[in-house]
Amino acid sequence: MDFLSDVLTHLGDRASWRGSDGFTHLLGQHVAISLWAVAIACAIALPIGLGLGHVRRGEVFAVNVANIGRALPSFAVLVFALQLLSIGRGPALVALVLLGVPVIITNAYVAMAGVEDDAREAARGMGMTGWQLFRRVELPLAVPLVMAGIRTAAVQIVATATLAALVGYGGLGLLIMRGLRTRDNVEVFAAALAVAVLALVTELVLAVAQRLLTPRGIRRLDLAPLPDPTVI
Amino acid sequence: MVAPAAQALAPLMGAEAWLEWGWVADHRDLILDRLREHVELTVLAVAIGIVLATPLVVLSRRYRRTYPVVLTTTGILYTIPSLALFTLLLPWTGLSRTTALVGLVSYTLLILVRNAVTGLDGVPDDVREAARGMGYSPRRSLLTVELPLALPAIVAGIRLAVVTTVGLVTVASLIGHGGLGHLILDGLNRRFRTPLVVGAVLSVALATFADVALLQVQKRLSPWTRR
Numbered sequence: 467m468d469f470l471s472d473v474l475t476h477l478g479d480r481a482s483w484r485g486s487d488g489f490t491h492l493l494g495q496h497v498a499i500s501l502w503a504v505a506i507a508c509a510i511a512l513p514i515g516l517g518l519g520h521v522r523r524g525e526v527f528a529v530n531v532a533n534i535g536r537a538l539p540s541f542a543v544l545v546f547a548l549q550l551l552s553i554g555r556g557p558a559l560v561a562l563v564l565l566g567v568p569v570i571i572t573n574a575y576v577a578m579a580g581v582e583d584d585a586r587e588a589a590r591g592m593g594m595t596g597w598q599l600f601r602r603v604e605l606p607l608a609v610p611l612v613m614a615g616i617r618t619a620a621v622q623i624v625a626t627a628t629l630a631a632l633v634g635y636g637g638l639g640l641l642i643m644r645g646l647r648t649r650d651n652v653e654v655f656a657a658a659l660a661v662a663v664l665a666l667v668t669e670l671v672l673a674v675a676q677r678l679l680t681p682r683g684i685r686r687l688d689l690a691p692l693p694d695p696t697v698i
Numbered sequence: 699m700v701a702p703a704a705q706a707l708a709p710l711m712g713a714e715a716w717l718e719w720g721w722v723a724d725h726r727d728l729i730l731d732r733l734r735e736h737v738e739l740t741v742l743a744v745a746i747g748i749v750l751a752t753p754l755v756v757l758s759r760r761y762r763r764t765y766p767v768v769l770t771t772t773g774i775l776y777t778i779p780s781l782a783l784f785t786l787l788l789p790w791t792g793l794s795r796t797t798a799l800v801g802l803v804s805y806t807l808l809i810l811v812r813n814a815v816t817g818l819d820g821v822p823d824d825v826r827e828a829a830r831g832m833g834y835s836p837r838r839s840l841l842t843v844e845l846p847l848a849l850p851a852i853v854a855g856i857r858l859a860v861v862t863t864v865g866l867v868t869v870a871s872l873i874g875h876g877g878l879g880h881l882i883l884d885g886l887n888r889r890f891r892t893p894l895v896v897g898a899v900l901s902v903a904l905a906t907f908a909d910v911a912l913l914q915v916q917k918r919l920s921p922w923t924r925r
Contacts, residue, residue, distance in 0.1 A: 469789050536858075537905035539865035541879060542898035545886050549894070625779030629869070632886065642785055646872065654785045661782040669777045 472652045473659070482656070487640065489660060496627050496637040496664065503559055503623045507566030508616060515571040515615075519578020519608070520600050528575035535568025540626040548633040558630035558637075565626055566619035573615025577608035606681045613676035620672055624665050638664070714891050721892045729881065733900055736877025739870070740863045740908075743799055747806030747859060754807070755814040765815065772808035780805065780869045788873070798875035802866055806859040813855025817848030850920040857912040864905040868897070878904070 476482055483489045518524040543564055547557035581604045589603045631639035638661045645654030677685065722729065754772070758765040775783070784801045791797040821844045829839040871879025878897040885894025 533861075533909065536861050536865070537902055537909065539868040539879075539898070539901050539905075541865075541868040541871075542882055542901060545882055545894055546898065548886075549891065621777055625781075628779050628781045639781065642781060643872075646785070651789050655789060658782040658785040662778040662786065665777050665779050665782070666774060669773075 469651070469655075473655050476652050476656050477659075487644075489638075489641075489657075492636050492638050492640055493660065493664070495635070496624070496639075496661075499555065499558060499562065499630065499635065499637065500620070500624045500627050500668075503562035503566055503627070504616065504620045506559075506563045507570055507619055507623070510563070511567045511570035511619075512574055512612070515574025516578055516600075516605070516608070516612070518571075519575040520596075520604060522579055525575070525579065528571055530572075531568045532572035535565065538565070540565050540622070541629055541632075544626065544629050544633055553634035555635050557633050558627070558635040561633075562623045562626055562630075566623050569618050569622070570612075570615045573618070574608070574612050577611030577615075578604055580611070581607050607684065610676060610680050610684070613672065613679060617669065617672040617676060621665055621669050624668050625661075628661050716891050717895050718892045721890075722896060725893075729896060729900070732878050732880055732897070733904070734877075735875075736864070736867050736879075736901070736904060739795075739798060739802065739867050739875065739877055740860060740904075743802035743863050743867075744806055744856065744859050746799065746803045747810055748856070750803065751807055751810035751814065754811045755818070758811065758815050759818060768811060769808070772804075772811055775804040776808040778804075780866050781872060784870060784873045793874045795875050797873055798867075798870040801870065802863050805862060805866060809859045809862065810855050813858070814848065814852045817851025817855075818844055820851065821847045846919075850916050853912060853916040853919060857909055857916065860908045860912060861905045864901060864908060868901055877901075 477489075481488075485491065515528060518528050540561070544558065544561040547561040547564075551557040551560060585603055585607065586599060589599045594602065627637050628639035628642065630637045631643045638657050641657035642654050642661070645651070645657060754768050758768050778786075780801060783804060784797055787797045787800055791800065825843060825847065826839060829843045834843065867877050868879030868882060870876040871883045876883070878901045881893040881897030882901075885891060885897065
């Protein structure tokens, strides 16, 4: 496996990590834009999804928005953002946020709307206000699915951030694009490996966060992904 | 063969038209070719995905403990970003259609397997027992009772896989097999908006069309859910 040892040598070489096109810098860029995108997407989508779910309105919109989001190819969204905004961080961030929002809305809505009427009525009967019902009953029960949505969005955002190099933002995709252009398979492979590991780590970290945030009483034993509410 | 990676990083600025019909008319054959390639890649990927998912579903149902393993493995494949997955295959399969297909197929597996298993699990025990009571063998019960009941969920999975694949094919243009993605990439590289718009619009249209068409199939297959 000469090729793989070349890849390992490349990854072990300090020079590959340093500088503005080194792994450290590009990985930092990749993580930074992904974190921002997830945070902004949550800030936009959670109030909408949780709010609609709480009042149980707008089901058609909330459930279908993820389907619409899925039909938009991330590549095309990114390139269109570039057309409308200037080059670099701006279009990349807008595109990533746009791709993350739909699935978070849908999951948050389905999670809230899925809270049993019995539980809601019991809370009402105990004299809870709407806000207390939301905060102390609905939200805790909704956590697993809400977090599943954020997780799906985050993984998609990390994946699409790889394409951000196409619109002039850096990130690990830069090395893949450059390697493809110069036919440097070693560089491409090393960068692709880094991207794959980053995505898997994102998934794992959020899976653990999902478990920790889930109230003990409704915790499931395994970390397997919850069924996507949009699946059936 | 020309290295398909994007060459341009500069944006398209200025008041360029979004769509020049003249270009569209002149390049109708090219556009139709790309569309056909896009459909071919999608159909092939999902078809191969179904073939590979079937034994995984049977395995997961028969030996329940293997299901988490199947889910984790296909989940990992699903999590790896498409561009990374395509390029991780380059040293072995090069810039071939196989590379694109292997990547696309890996994405469909989680969706297909999970939906099929969820669908089959959703068959009420009463129904299964009734079938057994009527003397059905497990195989006959699976094929003539459980499978029809699970079909809507299975088709929903296929629908999801198709829509996802249509989007991912555009990314495969970076390794030279991307159907409509080539038009988008071409527009990006040449700073010419028309192919970009055509590629993106047709890709969304294709995904929407497939989604609606398969939804009709799904409804046809489950007349009992119709109101």
